[in-house]
Amino acid sequence: MNEITGMSQPTPSILVIEDDEFMASLLQFVLERQQLQVLRVADGRAAMALIDAGHRCDAVLLDWMLPQISGLEVLTRMQQHPDWASRPVLVLSALDDGAEIARAFQAGASDYLTKPFNPEELSARLLRCLTTSGGNARAARA
């Protein structure tokens, strides 16, 4: 039984899509300290390749400003993928513009955090996303 998430599954894995090296390692550090498994990719294309290859993760931490394919596009494509549409996506971005936030939620984001971020807040929100989706998954199977 995973003490943090209360789920009787192995360590949940999080896909972190962030192009800034420093920020990505910071996020990895914070998440690993919460006993979460982290898979890091540096841009949208790599993320799509991962998804198309059949990888599974329990949640996604998505940077909004990405090279080559924007965060919005990645999110939209995820929502169209059968396995990934149900995964909670936490968007992390430096923009605090109301229109952008609205766009993110409309595209299917579960939550939105601005940079600079509070690590404790990030963990709390991510865990809430995980337990909610885990609970939904259990309810669906019941």
Add this chain to the structure above:
Amino acid sequence: MMAQTVTWLMVAYFLAIHAIYLMLTVLAARALLRNQRYREMEELPMAYSLLMPPISVLVPAYNEETTIVATVESLLQLSYGEFEVIVVNDGSKDATLSVLIEQFGLLPYPEAYRVQIPTQEIMGIYRSPRHAKLRVIDKRNGGKADSLNAGINASRYPLFCGVDADSILERDSLQKVAKPFLRHPDMVATGGTIRAANGCDVRGGDLHRIDLPSNPWALFQVMEYLRAFLFGRLGWSSVNAMLIISGAFGLFRKQTVIDVGGYRTHTIGEDMELVVRIHHQMREQGLPYRIEFVPDPVCWTEVPEDRQTLRNQRIRWQRGLSESLNAHWGLMFSRSGGWPGWVAFPYMVLFEWLGPVVECLGYLWTAYAWSADLISWAAFAAFLLVSLGLGILLSVAGVLLEQLSFQMYPQVRQIFKLVLVAVAENLGYRQLNAWWRIVGLYRWATQKEAGWGTMKRKGNWQAPQ
């Protein structure tokens, strides 16, 4: 003896040109070191600012069906706040427009287009429902300058960035060239370093890996571009006397360009002509302005890899230079000329425009005089020293400067290759270049003659531009 005097003059010429290169190198080195520190600051994660000036990216395209889609896709992914991409299809005879329509789902769009600079007729304006930032203008063929003017007419934002259809931009290029506009409110134009993309791994418009080309022509050009941008432009820019911003990538304040009349059509070197005209008119009117060069590599482009294409390009460039200088003699030594009028322009005239003639004459004369025993061994050696020796020294110094600043080629084998190229470049390539430039100069001069001749025959005398 006469022969001796002539040789002295040739030696003096080469000494002068290399002395100027040295001065530019010193200015450039200072600017580079300053830039180095700022780059460290820019690595800090300062939150994204939406108050950066919005930019219209203009892409004139003629017969670019193979590369246009990749270019546009990579432009749409640029990391910048607010910007738009306007592709101007200059009456292409191939499938450029249809390829764009298909790839981006373009739809015709009844745009209210306002004419601030006269251009060829606009056939239609298209917008992409999937990409809010993209617009495509279809117009009758009129040349690159005309296309840029059309783009300016259609652009919404106060700054515009002229880009070639085959330019590959770094993701943060716009940020880098826009920053000087924030620091100095009187900035009117900025340019960045253009590097040779040959030998680099480019996939779908993005640069994946940087390497030196294996083609010797391309290698020589890599060295040339390094010198031209790292020393030349940066050096002149530090005294606000930069006379050229490359058409492959340049950011301009739209209103200033409209005020000076837009790009001049029927000109070969429209990019240089515009910048010289800006200097000329701003100085004449006594308006404060700045034109700056950003040393960071921002744009990569394919350079010619065979002799014929390269030759044609250099001939074209020299003709463009001739036209630009010829249109603005008023700037040289004018009362308000400043550094551009009193130093940069005369330098261009003496060393870049007429220089190739002196250079070639120098080589030919020395070879003849020495073989005919008209000059001593010492004189011959002196000539070789200032023409080839100093050239090699400055080229190698250029490689060092590049390594100290951007290190685009960090591996040892690349360094060795560059040093070899730096030496070999002076032993034939530069001389060949000088010859091509003479051809260009000749063609410009005779074309002008022919032009006037035709006019005379027609009997109407147009006021010189």
Add this chain to the structure above:
Amino acid sequence: MHVPHAPEFSLSVVLWLAWTTLALVLMTVLGLLLLRWWRWRSEPQKAAFRQRWSEVLMRCALGEDLKGQLPHLKSKERWAFMKLWLHCQLSLKGPGRDRLAALARLMECQSMAMRKLGSRHAAERLMAILALGFLKDEQAVPALLEQLHQGEKQAAVHAARALLEIDASAHVDQVVQRLLTLTDLDFSLVSVLLKPFRGVLARTMMEGMPPSAPLQACAPGAAAAALQWLRLARALSLQVPGERLGAFLANSDDIDLLIATTRLMQGEQGTQALIAHAQHQDWRVRAQVAQALGRIGRLDDAELLARLTTDAQWWVRYRATQALLSIPGLSVQKVQTRIECTGDRYAINMLHSVISEREAFA
């Protein structure tokens, strides 16, 4: 006639110069190789340094106890550590930042930062200013105040951030005062750097809002001061009450001032004064008025906006049409009918243009 002839080339001099040139070339090549070797040596060291200290900084930020586990920091590494630390400070918010500050004080970074304040390189000075602010070092306040009042523009803005970090309430008055007097301020930098302190700055800004009495009657600098205030307010995303803005609009005819004021208008207060400028002779003012009315979105303004769509200037027509189409409760059909009534070809043209734009991104 005696023709002076050129001096003879001395072979020995030429040869000597040739050897010198060759020596310089070889030295440069040697320099290249040395540089390469030095990089090859130092790159893995730098990577190891970053790895080691990034982990320490992150553990510290997350509240872990690091007593006795801190690796030794050599004095020559201190600046590199500080840059990494600065990176962390700018990436995080919350109690982690205070823990990082405590760590840096433990590593004696204050003296390093003070030293870098006098560096030749502007970028290092700016980083040092920020570092002193994040260190919450009270002893650095005099030096930071000096940078604020006498430093050049960028340094002043960075010093403003640093002082607000140390003690926002104590320094906010001086910061605002200084920012209001700096000409050619880079408002984009202000907006980015002072974002976390918008609340504190808003209070002081509102207290110091220039009077809206007729500005022509005031001292000549009054209009410039008001303009600076308005621009700063926009950079700080201030919510200025509409009546105050309306008073500015009513009492001034300076174009830059009108534009700056109009940009800030959000709510319905003060729209009377706004409407009064709808026929201003300068097209920029008219365009801004149209844009502001669109933001406010009152049905009553629709008629005025419809008239502005027939303006002679392109931008005025564009903004007016956009504004009309964004008024809630006004359907596209109604707008179309109204504009077609005008019979103005340019207005109809613009309408179709803007409708296509909106449809494309629905």
